[in-house]
Amino acid sequence: MSSHLINWFRFASPASFFPLAGRIARWFAVPAGLLGAAGLWLGLVVAPTDAQQGDAYRIIFIHVPAAWMSMFIYLVMAGWCAMSLTFNARLSAMMAQALAPTGALFTLIALCTGALWGRPAWGTYWAWDARMTSELILLFLYLGFLALRQAIEDPRRADRASAVLALVGAVNVPIIYFSVRWWNTLHQGASVSLTAAPKMAAIMLMAMLLMTFAAWFYAIAVTMVRARAIILERERRTAWAGTLAGVVQ
Amino acid sequence: MTAVALGNGAVWPGIAWALRRDLRLALRSKSELGVQLLFYAIVVTLFPLGVGTEPALLRALAPGILWVAALLASLLSLPRLFAADFADGTLEQIALSPHPLPALISGKIAAHWLTSGAPLTLVSPLLALQFGLSGTELGFLALGLLLGTPTLSLLGAVGAALTLGLRAGGALLALLILPLYVPILIFGAGAVEAVHSGLGAGAELSLLSAALLAAIVGAPFAAAAAVRIALD
Numbered sequence: 001m002s003s004h005l006i007n008w009f010r011f012a013s014p015a016s017f018f019p020l021a022g023r024i025a026r027w028f029a030v031p032a033g034l035l036g037a038a039g040l041w042l043g044l045v046v047a048p049t050d051a052q053q054g055d056a057y058r059i060i061f062i063h064v065p066a067a068w069m070s071m072f073i074y075l076v077m078a079g080w081c082a083m084s085l086t087f088n089a090r091l092s093a094m095m096a097q098a099l100a101p102t103g104a105l106f107t108l109i110a111l112c113t114g115a116l117w118g119r120p121a122w123g124t125y126w127a128w129d130a131r132m133t134s135e136l137i138l139l140f141l142y143l144g145f146l147a148l149r150q151a152i153e154d155p156r157r158a159d160r161a162s163a164v165l166a167l168v169g170a171v172n173v174p175i176i177y178f179s180v181r182w183w184n185t186l187h188q189g190a191s192v193s194l195t196a197a198p199k200m201a202a203i204m205l206m207a208m209l210l211m212t213f214a215a216w217f218y219a220i221a222v223t224m225v226r227a228r229a230i231i232l233e234r235e236r237r238t239a240w241a242g243t244l245a246g247v248v249q
Numbered sequence: 250m251t252a253v254a255l256g257n258g259a260v261w262p263g264i265a266w267a268l269r270r271d272l273r274l275a276l277r278s279k280s281e282l283g284v285q286l287l288f289y290a291i292v293v294t295l296f297p298l299g300v301g302t303e304p305a306l307l308r309a310l311a312p313g314i315l316w317v318a319a320l321l322a323s324l325l326s327l328p329r330l331f332a333a334d335f336a337d338g339t340l341e342q343i344a345l346s347p348h349p350l351p352a353l354i355s356g357k358i359a360a361h362w363l364t365s366g367a368p369l370t371l372v373s374p375l376l377a378l379q380f381g382l383s384g385t386e387l388g389f390l391a392l393g394l395l396l397g398t399p400t401l402s403l404l405g406a407v408g409a410a411l412t413l414g415l416r417a418g419g420a421l422l423a424l425l426i427l428p429l430y431v432p433i434l435i436f437g438a439g440a441v442e443a444v445h446s447g448l449g450a451g452a453e454l455s456l457l458s459a460a461l462l463a464a465i466v467g468a469p470f471a472a473a474a475a476v477r478i479a480l481d
Contacts, residue, residue: 085474140428147424151415160478161411165425168407168471172429175460179432183439 014091014231015240021231025224032217039210047204056120059113061207065215067110067131070138071173073103073219077145078170081163093159094234096166097149098227102219104142110135130181137176141169155234263348267356275329275364282364285326289369292318293376304381311380312390312441315373319366319394319437320430323401324423326365327409330357330402331476335413341480350476351469358406358469366398382441389444389454393437396457403461403468404429410475433460 011017043061050057077099084092114132115125126132145162152158235241275282296314297307334340343353373394374387382390408426412418440453 137428137431140424144421144425144428147417147421148411151412151417151421157478157481161475164407164471164475164478165411168404168429171467172432175432176428179435179456183435 012087012089012091014094014235015238017091018228018231018244021224021228025221025228028217028224029221032214032221035210035217036214039207039214042203042210043207047207048201053121056117059117061211063110063113063117064208065212066106066113067135068212069215069219070103070107070110070135073099073106074138074141074166074173075170077103078166081166084159085163085167090156090159090234091231093163094227094230095223096163097159098223098230099219100142100145100149101226102222104139104146106215106219107135107139107142111139130177130183133180134173134177137180138173141173145169260349260352263346263352264356264359266348267343267353268360269356271357271360272363275360281329282368285322285365286368286372288325289318289322289372290376292321293379297379307380308382311377311382312386312438313434314380315377315390316394316397316434316438319369319373319398320401320427320434322369323365323398323405323430324426326361327402327405327422327426328418329365330361330406330409331413332409332418335479340413340476344476344480350473354406354410354472354476355465355469358402358472361406362399362402366394366402370394370398383445386441386444389450390441392454393440393450393457396454396461397433397437400433400457400461400464401430403464403472404433406472407468407475410472410479413476413479433457436460 011020039061044058047058049055077096080092080096080099083089084096111132114135118127119125145166148165149158149162152161232241232244293314296310300306300310331340334343344350346353370391374391377387377390405422405426408422408429411425412422415421436453436456440450440457443450443453
């Protein structure tokens with residue numbers, strides 16, 4: 001076995017992952033803030049006003065990264081859940097638990113900003129567009145995951161039950177997406193679609209990319225902070241957590 | 250009828266045993282089955298009272314109403330799958346039997362469908378008649394329900410097993426399972442709509458069948474995993 005592998009397994013233990021999570025959180029929090037500030041400055045100040053939509057289009061600098069992250073985080077969460085079930089690793093389940101609220105938050109942000117953008121752009125807060133509907137169902141999937149965890153008192157049972165749910169959900173997400181898209185095309189064509197939008201100016205694309213990386217780094221940093229809190233809460237009876245808190249056991 | 254007296258573990262005898270046992274139990278409490286059908290009929294009846302009796306409107310809403318009511322009726326009957334067996338310890342004995350747990354659970358799901366989805370499919374044309382659907386549309390509604398309701402039972406079994414013994418069980422089950430029912434609702438109601446618009450329902454029925462086959466392959470294993478988690 002190479003030392004490379006051993007190093008990875010070392011961090012599968014909550015006790016050795018705890019300080020690493022703290023360092024990762026710091027490494028990603030600062031770039032997230034800087035990238036976010038640069039992206040907002042480019043997007044809100046530098047980027048020109050859109051000829052058709054006016055200034056309202058600037059919501060996409062929040063909206064699109066949030067929508068991407070909402071779907072991506074669900075996949076990552078399902079991946080951790082699969083690892084927690086196959087290797088029976090506590091830390092994997094803790095990571096999934098730490099990711100879920102951030103994923104739900106991004107889904108909610110994507111839905112709210114989408115509604116606020118839809119009002120000036122399409123004249124309505126809500127249309128039963130395929131993307132919007134599947135995003136709403138994704139929010140329900142996140143909330144179901146969180147509610148199931150909340151309802152189960154034993155953390156290990158909660159880990160495994162929510163992992164099964166996340167995996168069943170992950171199999172269903174593409175089916176739901178395509179069914180909703182197909183249902184939508186049956187009833188009415190999408191009135192406006194992102195892909196049909198005029199080609200984006202380079203500066204807008206730059207702002208969007210900066211905001212995407214900011215959202216990504218923010219998600220990593222926040223997840224690590226939350227994972228540390230979860231580790232401390234669940235390992236509070238162990239010796240290392242006791243010494244960390246300065247409590248004499 | 251204990252699970253211990255079953256002999257060597259095998260898939261088909263396991264399915265047959267669980268199916269027979271659950272069917273017998275269900276047929277001994279017939280009133281419960283009747284209540285579920287009444288629930289379906291009442292939910293369907295409430296819609297005209299709410300939206301008015303304009304025939305064109307009712308005809309347009311009918312597939313959706315009948316399917317949403319079927320989803321709710323399925324949801325309502327799901328706790329029956331495992332809850333009683335879990336409460337009196339039978340489920341633990343079933344899990345200890347030499348037969349594979351996914352096979353036993355498949356039998357339970359089949360019995361659940363035969364006592365919930367199947368009767369519902371049979372009465373649905375009668376209820377749909379009140380909404381002015383044509384003869385062919387009634388047929389395709391029933392055909393869609395015939396292909397779709399087993400999938401509801403299969404997916405629902407996973408949710409029912411995950412929420413076993415939890416306090417907020419019922420409402421939580423709805424939150425977990427209804428989003429997963431969305432594709433079935435879309436294809437099922439879409440089939441009737443497609444027949445009405447003259448497109449033919451071949452695509453929808455194929456997709457419902459595909460979902461059913463995928464659920465038959467996957468759901469018993471997920472439900473078995475969830476049952477084992479609940480029994481730990």
